[in-house]
Amino acid sequence: MTRDEFNAFCKDIGPTTHVVQWGNADVWKIGGKVFAIGGWADDRDAFTFKVSDMAFEILPEMPGLRPAPYLASRGMKWIQDYADPGLGDAELRNHLTASYDLVAAGLTKKKRAELGI
Template sequence: MTRDEFDVFCSELPATSHVIQWGNASVWKVGGKIFAICSRWGDGDHQRIGFKCSDISYALLIQQEGMIPAPYLARAKWVQMERAGALPDQDLKAYIVAAHKIIAGKLTKKARKELGLAD
């Protein structure tokens, strides 16, 4: 998934907002809280995609080649793709959707309702 494809996909999720921060990172939020990032962290020119995940997904993903605990965010159960193709696009999209749901689920009922995400 390219950065442009990542941005288009994230923009299609409900109640999202997008900012560029941390030296040109594409940061996607729901209710002001980050759920996915595409950036060039550390050395190298290739992009890296990071996202929030469940405890179980975190434990499984960090054992997979090309996936690591996300720098600075691992304690909050974030993972980062170290190389393109570490996850098939279909799987990556499913994890991004799950990340969106996890973060949206942590918002207050009032905030979810205001964003049109109420149950």
């Protein structure tokens, strides 16, 4: 997945907002909370997303995936797809959708209602 494809997918996933911050990273949010980040790798596009506890144990064993720099070191369950082979496009889309759902579930009932989710 290219960074343009990543941005297009995140834009269409639901009610989201996009900002560019942290050294030109594409940061996608729902209700003001981050669910996906595109950027931060030197040799290829890198994609960072929130995962479940189980996925956080399993995914770093796959080539091209690691606990997300900065976020995981602070106890957060985030994974970064940073090197080849990494995830295929369909798998990455599934993880981005799951990340969106995890973050949305953590929003207040009032905020979810405001967003129509």
